[in-house]
Amino acid sequence: MTDDNRASKIEHENKLIRRLRFLVELTFATIAQDHDLTLDQAWEHINALKGAAVAMFPGKEETFDMVYLPRFSRLLAERFRAN
Numbered sequence: 001m002t003d004d005n006r007a008s009k010i011e012h013e014n015k016l017i018r019r020l021r022f023l024v025e026l027t028f029a030t031i032a033q034d035h036d037l038t039l040d041q042a043w044e045h046i047n048a049l050k051g052a053a054v055a056m057f058p059g060k061e062e063t064f065d066m067v068y069l070p071r072f073s074r075l076l077a078e079r080f081r082a083n
Contacts, residue, residue, distance in 0.1 A: 016056045023049055024068060031075055039080050046072050 027049045031042045046069075053064050 020053055020056060023052055028072070028075060031072070031079060039076065042076055042079070 027045050031037060031045060037045075049068075050061070050064050053068075054061050057063075
C-alpha cells in the first residue's frame with residue numbers, strides 16, 4: 001500500500017467518524033429536546049442511527065451497542081421517566 005493510498009483511506013475513515021459523531025449528537029439532541037416525541041419514536045431514531053452506523057462501518061453492530069446504546073438508554077430513562 002502506498003503512502004498516498006494509506007493517507008486517503010485514513011482521511012475517508014476520519015470523515016466517516018465525523019459524520020457518525022454528528023449523527024449521534026443530532027439524534028441525542030432530537031430525543032432530548034423534542035417533547036412531542038414518543039418512546040417508540042425515540043427508539044426508531046436510535047435504530048435508524050444504528051443502521052446508518054453499520055452502513056458506514058460494516059460488522060460493527062456490537063461496537064455500536066457497547067459504545068452508544070448505554071448513552072441512549074440513560075437518555076431514554078431520564079427523558080421518559082417523567083411520563
